[in-house]
Amino acid sequence: MINFITNFGFSVLRLSTPIIYAALACTVTKKAGLLNMSVEGMMLCAALLGVISSALTQSVLLGVLGAMLAGCLVGALISYVNLVGKSELYLTCIAINLMATGGTTFALYMITGAKGTTFSYLASLAVPTIQIPIIKDIPLLGPILSGHSLLTYLAFLCTALIWWLLFKTRLGLRLRSVGENPHAAESVGISVTRIRTTAYLIAGAVAGLGGAFMSMSYVAWFSRDMVAGRGFIGLSANNIANGSPVVATIFSMLFGMADTVANILQLTDAGIAYFVKMLPYVITIVGMVVMSVFQIRRRKHMKQKAVAAAIQEAAAEKQT
Amino acid sequence: MKMKKLLALVLSTTLLLSSAACGGPAPAPSEAATDPVTSEPATSADAAAGGVELEGKRVMLALNALGDLSFNDLLYQGLQAIEKTHKLDVEYAEVGTDISTYEGYFFDFVDAGYDYVFLRSGFLDLCKNYAQDYPEMRFIVYDTTPLDVCEQPNVYLYASSTYEAAYLVGIAAAKTSETGVIGFVGGQENPLINDFLCGYIQGALSAKEDIKVCSAFVGNYNDTAKALELANMQIGKNADIIFAACGGASLGVFQACKDAGKLAIGCDSDQYSIYNAKGETDLASVIMTSCLKKIDVSLESIMAHIADGEDIFADSQAASLNLADGVVGIADNENYQKFVSAETQELVKQAEEDIKAGKVEVRSAYFMSQDEIDQLVNSVTP
Numbered sequence: 001m002i003n004f005i006t007n008f009g010f011s012v013l014r015l016s017t018p019i020i021y022a023a024l025a026c027t028v029t030k031k032a033g034l035l036n037m038s039v040e041g042m043m044l045c046a047a048l049l050g051v052i053s054s055a056l057t058q059s060v061l062l063g064v065l066g067a068m069l070a071g072c073l074v075g076a077l078i079s080y081v082n083l084v085g086k087s088e089l090y091l092t093c094i095a096i097n098l099m100a101t102g103g104t105t106f107a108l109y110m111i112t113g114a115k116g117t118t119f120s121y122l123a124s125l126a127v128p129t130i131q132i133p134i135i136k137d138i139p140l141l142g143p144i145l146s147g148h149s150l151l152t153y154l155a156f157l158c159t160a161l162i163w164w165l166l167f168k169t170r171l172g173l174r175l176r177s178v179g180e181n182p183h184a185a186e187s188v189g190i191s192v193t194r195i196r197t198t199a200y201l202i203a204g205a206v207a208g209l210g211g212a213f214m215s216m217s218y219v220a221w222f223s224r225d226m227v228a229g230r231g232f233i234g235l236s237a238n239n240i241a242n243g244s245p246v247v248a249t250i251f252s253m254l255f256g257m258a259d260t261v262a263n264i265l266q267l268t269d270a271g272i273a274y275f276v277k278m279l280p281y282v283i284t285i286v287g288m289v290v291m292s293v294f295q296i297r298r299r300k301h302m303k304q305k306a307v308a309a310a311i312q313e314a315a316a317e318k319q320t
Numbered sequence: 321m322k323m324k325k326l327l328a329l330v331l332s333t334t335l336l337l338s339s340a341a342c343g344g345p346a347p348a349p350s351e352a353a354t355d356p357v358t359s360e361p362a363t364s365a366d367a368a369a370g371g372v373e374l375e376g377k378r379v380m381l382a383l384n385a386l387g388d389l390s391f392n393d394l395l396y397q398g399l400q401a402i403e404k405t406h407k408l409d410v411e412y413a414e415v416g417t418d419i420s421t422y423e424g425y426f427f428d429f430v431d432a433g434y435d436y437v438f439l440r441s442g443f444l445d446l447c448k449n450y451a452q453d454y455p456e457m458r459f460i461v462y463d464t465t466p467l468d469v470c471e472q473p474n475v476y477l478y479a480s481s482t483y484e485a486a487y488l489v490g491i492a493a494a495k496t497s498e499t500g501v502i503g504f505v506g507g508q509e510n511p512l513i514n515d516f517l518c519g520y521i522q523g524a525l526s527a528k529e530d531i532k533v534c535s536a537f538v539g540n541y542n543d544t545a546k547a548l549e550l551a552n553m554q555i556g557k558n559a560d561i562i563f564a565a566c567g568g569a570s571l572g573v574f575q576a577c578k579d580a581g582k583l584a585i586g587c588d589s590d591q592y593s594i595y596n597a598k599g600e601t602d603l604a605s606v607i608m609t610s611c612l613k614k615i616d617v618s619l620e621s622i623m624a625h626i627a628d629g630e631d632i633f634a635d636s637q638a639a640s641l642n643l644a645d646g647v648v649g650i651a652d653n654e655n656y657q658k659f660v661s662a663e664t665q666e667l668v669k670q671a672e673e674d675i676k677a678g679k680v681e682v683r684s685a686y687f688m689s690q691d692e693i694d695q696l697v698n699s700v701t702p
Contacts, residue, residue: 003556007552007556011549011553014549015549018545113387114388114389115387116385116388116389117571119603120389120595120600218545218548219548219571219572221544223544223569224568225540225542226543226544228540228546259549260549263536263546263550263553264553266535266537267535267554267557267702
């Protein structure tokens with residue numbers, strides 16, 4: 001039983017990691033007022049470039065940096081097309097995702113001559129796993145928390161970093177103000193294009209880490225379409241969280257947990273497994289409805305307050 | 321327009337080809353083309369000739385994409401083999417998996433006027449509708465289901481009885497397992513993969529009555545991470561040998577087995593030998609054996625039948641090429657010798673003979689209802 005619990009907990013953390021990165025990448029752009037639907041494509045490109053650069057340089061660090069660079073490049077491409085070229089954002093993102101699917105396979109073929117996987121063609125490296133000295137000896141918790149890839153721990157660190165960036169720095173303040181009201185931000189001299197481009201570059205770097213986790217940590221090779229929808233799940237985690245990095249991380253873990261439960265249930269009852277697999281998406285839909293109901297209420301409430309204040313003011317004016 | 325399409329096709333094939341398969345000599349005048357072929361299968365030209373001269377005949381092979389180190393690469397090997405034995409003029413096209421594009425490919429093939437066209441099962445409907453318009457051509461649809469039927473006189477369908485090979489693999493796994501629990505990670509839950517699973521379970525049960533079989537499905541054939549996760553779950557349930565029938569995602573299963581020090585079973589091609597040859601000895605070392613679908617052998621055997629003048633096209637029902645035809649089997653390699661005891665090997669050999677002789681009957685998932693499949697799977701779930 002203990003074995004089962006530790007396996008389960010370990011699996012949840014591992015399955016959640018790429019989703020957390022995806023969700024954080026979406027959070028940054030969401031705060032700047034843009035939906036980042038292309039996170040899937042960012043991760044896929046990053047996964048490939050991570051493998052290529054780590055194989056070429058034989059350095060894990062350069063591999064991960066290569067993956068982040070790939071994410072940034074995709075982010076730069078989107079911001080150029082969307083902010084300078086004034087294209088429709090969603091269409092751009094869809095195009096980028098499709099391009100990533102075909103483009104990575106094409107690049108794979110050009111480099112290795114294979115169309116399925118870099119395995120046995122490129123000697124790429126894996127990010128090391130970390131045994132945390134004291135925690136690893138705690139019964140039950142130790143085996144769950146210790147022994148993960150460095151990138152898994154970095155995911156949680158990233159949550160804190162993104163939170164700090166968004167809420168404690170000047171850039172974060174500008175980023176949020178651009179997201180809340182771009183015209184107002186522009187009127188006080190903030191360059192909306194520059195801020196949004198920055199947001200996309202940061203998102204690309206974070207998504208790049210997610211891609212690196214897929215191809216340099218889970219396994220040490222790239223295989224075609226290996227991100228397999230994890231970017232989109234991260235996107236929906238972020239949508240429920242409504243731009244909060246911490247909530248996004250929590251929901252990502254919830255999705256990771258649903259995935260784990262579905263995996264386990266497959267071993268006992270395949271029928272229920274499919275139901276559980278559906279759950280994250282049901283949660284997403286329900287969560288978004290609840291979210292927007294709250295928002296509508298809040299807006300109504302604020303409107304009522306404003307009206308009441310106006311009446312009061314008018315009454316006060318009358319009295320004088 | 322048609323010329324343009326043809327030109328584009330030829331150019332793109334040339335681009336993709338490494339060397340051998342293209343730019344061959346111009347085809348000799350096709351014999352089939354000069355003989356008017358009636359729609360009566362029994363009197364078709366091939367049968368009447370009592371042996372067909374295949375030299376210089378043009379053959380097209382439509383496959384998904386090369387480089388999967390498995391099914392498609394094997395197909396290509398088969399193509400190279402028949403090119404050599406029968407001095408054919410062979411070409412291939414990578415048509416992908418998007419069935420909506422197949423119509424274009426199909427008409428490119430018929431415009432080019434190949435003598436023999438090997439097609440993926442996705443082309444079946446096109447063959448049913450249009451094959452009779454091209455009586456001088458022969459269409460061979462590989463890897464269909466055994467249930468498929470095509471009434472056209474110039475179309476041959478065949479399925480591979482992989483459940484028989486899976487049965488042998490099941491025996492080897494059940495006998496070699498120390499924990500009494502074995503695993504199975506499939507791609508999608510469809511008849512094709514269920515055929516492997518059902519054969520595997522039947523084989524395992526025949527070797528060991530109280531064997532437990534964990535089974536799970538990735539949901540696609542790409543998600544290596546998911547496959548790894550599922551394999552880990554099964555290892556957590558004490559499975560010590562896992563059969564990976566999930567295409568490219570199988571790598572995830574091998575990785576999980578390597579990390580946990582367990583054994584894996586490959587699918588379609590001899591994955592141990594392939595990885596070993598590629599220098600990936602680490603991962604190869606855990607692949608105990610593979611459940612072989614020797615699609616290359618099937619190509620050779622079909623061309624041999626045609627060369628002998630056998631009218632294989634007369635049958636409208638899909639043929640099932642099985643153990644007796646040598647099209648499916650269990651991989652015998654260094655790892656098999658190393659991990660599987662001599663006694664078990666003997667048992668597997670005996671079962672193989674029994675199946676060939678019809679003494680043992682293995683049921684195919686294609687001929688089982690979903691309820692029967694569920695019952696079988698649930699009866700061995702740990």
